[in-house]
Amino acid sequence: MSGDTCAHPAAHGELVIRRCTGCDRRSHLPEPACPWCGTRDFRCEPVCGEGVVHTFTVVHRSFAPGYQGREPYVAAWVDLREGPRAFGHVVGCAPEEVRVGMPVRVTFIEDLPHWRPA
Numbered sequence: 001m002s003g004d005t006c007a008h009p010a011a012h013g014e015l016v017i018r019r020c021t022g023c024d025r026r027s028h029l030p031e032p033a034c035p036w037c038g039t040r041d042f043r044c045e046p047v048c049g050e051g052v053v054h055t056f057t058v059v060h061r062s063f064a065p066g067y068q069g070r071e072p073y074v075a076a077w078v079d080l081r082e083g084p085r086a087f088g089h090v091v092g093c094a095p096e097e098v099r100v101g102m103p104v105r106v107t108f109i110e111d112l113p114h115w116r117p118a
């Protein structure tokens with residue numbers, strides 16, 4: 001990374017997380033300040049984009065703009081290999097095939113990170 005911001009983490013097709021410069025914790029969440037120490041200064045760190053499903057929900061009726069009509073889909077929290085937890089939709093398999101502990105890899109759809117079976 002060379003001076004990139006986190007504004008468009010998927011622009012280069014790699015998953016980026018933020019590391020707090022105050023307490024060194026890492027977060028995937030786009031919060032304005034570190035939830036642990038309140039620091040508002042973050043570095044961006046690319047991650048390998050591999051992880052396992054921590055928990056998931058099959059969404060049968062979405063109220064999110066842009067997702068209506070795509071149901072059912074799976075929204076999952078994924079434990080990244082580097083440690084942080086990332087949120088995204090699981091694609092590339094049927095909703096009933098998704099399992100807790102399933103290895104997944106990041107894939108980008110319309111510049112948004114999604115997860116597919118690894």
Ligand SMILES: [Zn+2]
Binds near residue numbers: 025035036038039
């Ligand atoms: Zn912090």
